[in-house]
Amino acid sequence: MTDPLASFDALELSLSFADVEPGEGQRWTTWPTTIPTQRGPHPLPDWVVTDAGALDTELGILKTGKEADVFLLERAVPGDPAQRTLLAAKRYRGEQNRSFHRSAMYTEGRSTQNSRDARALAKKSSHGREVAASAWSIAEFDALTRMWELGAPVPYPVQVNGTEILMEFVGDDAGTAAPRLAQVRASGEELAGYYGQIVDLMRIFAAAGFAHGDLSPYNLLVHEGRVRVIDLPQIVDLIANPQGLDLLHRDCVNVCDWFTRRRVECDAEELFAELLAASYT
Ligand SMILES: Nc1ncnc2c1ncn2[C@@H]1O[C@H](COP(=O)(O)OP(=O)(O)OP(=O)(O)O)[C@@H](O)[C@H]1O
Numbered sequence: 001m002t003d004p005l006a007s008f009d010a011l012e013l014s015l016s017f018a019d020v021e022p023g024e025g026q027r028w029t030t031w032p033t034t035i036p037t038q039r040g041p042h043p044l045p046d047w048v049v050t051d052a053g054a055l056d057t058e059l060g061i062l063k064t065g066k067e068a069d070v071f072l073l074e075r076a077v078p079g080d081p082a083q084r085t086l087l088a089a090k091r092y093r094g095e096q097n098r099s100f101h102r103s104a105m106y107t108e109g110r111s112t113q114n115s116r117d118a119r120a121l122a123k124k125s126s127h128g129r130e131v132a133a134s135a136w137s138i139a140e141f142d143a144l145t146r147m148w149e150l151g152a153p154v155p156y157p158v159q160v161n162g163t164e165i166l167m168e169f170v171g172d173d174a175g176t177a178a179p180r181l182a183q184v185r186a187s188g189e190e191l192a193g194y195y196g197q198i199v200d201l202m203r204i205f206a207a208a209g210f211a212h213g214d215l216s217p218y219n220l221l222v223h224e225g226r227v228r229v230i231d232l233p234q235i236v237d238l239i240a241n242p243q244g245l246d247l248l249h250r251d252c253v254n255v256c257d258w259f260t261r262r263r264v265e266c267d268a269e270e271l272f273a274e275l276l277a278a279s280y281t
């Protein structure tokens with residue numbers, strides 16, 4: 001005979017799961033709404049939560065930027081501690097709120113396929129601003145994907161959805177973000193090590209025919225001794241973009257200026273020449 005109390009417990013349990021609803025600052029995971037091209041490269045790291053029962057919880061803002069804001073997000077399956085992950089959510093704002101410093105120079109040579117979108121962009125309507133912001137998020141997601149696949153130290157891109165990119169959070173389990181290189185206190189030896197890592201990642205970009213295009217100690221994070229490069233929407237094609245080599249040169253100067261001031265030996269012209277050579281191999 002079955003124990004009536006045991007079946008009562010099971011009923012309670014299933015009811016309590018059915019009761020889970022997103023609360024304040026929560027939503028259902030947006031993973032199931034994405035299509036394969038909006039998802040990160042395979043193989044997916046084992047920490048990526050793909051369960052449709054997961055909730056996304058806003059944990060606060062990490063940084064407001066010139067064109068996007070970056071938030072800390074938890075994606076977790078309620079009641080399953082094994083399926084919990086922290087993500088950085090980078091949300092692009094519409095064109096009216098962002099500075100135009102990146103726009104024209106970087107987008108030369110790119111086109112908009114959809115003519116309704118092209119007209120909206122030209123008219124600067126609110127749909128147009130949305131299209132522009134999504135174009136930047138897609139550009140950054142694609143750049144992260146490409147560089148991840150080449151083995152560059154970028155945060156793993158989990159998904160892109162409209163104006164929002166979800167990527168690996170670079171920081172600790174408690175939600176403290178890794179410092180930018182600009183804020184790191186390090187010995188001369190450590191700095192020399194970071195410089196070496198930066199040259200390596202610049203070489204990966206160059207060998208693939210790209211420059212970061214906005215490389216600076218603010219777009220490099222240092223986590224557990226490893227340098228990660230972020231903020232890739234404006235990644236520049238060295239050949240197709242007429243400004244490609246100038247932007248690569250500027251990246252070299254930005255990096256070397258910073259290290260030279262900290263007494264790490266670094267010659268921007270030598271670095272530029274080395275990266276150019278790497279780009280032709
Ligand atoms: N994946 C990440 N993990 C941890 N922190 C991150 C991550 N991505 C971005 N950040 C934090 O958010 C800041 C802004 O990110 P990012 O540079 O991509 O955006 P941005 O809009 O270009 O900002 P800015 O205008 O300051 O350059 C970074 O400097 C970093 O502190």
Ligand SMILES: [Mg+2]
Nearest residue numbers: 065218219231
């Ligand atoms: Mg930045």
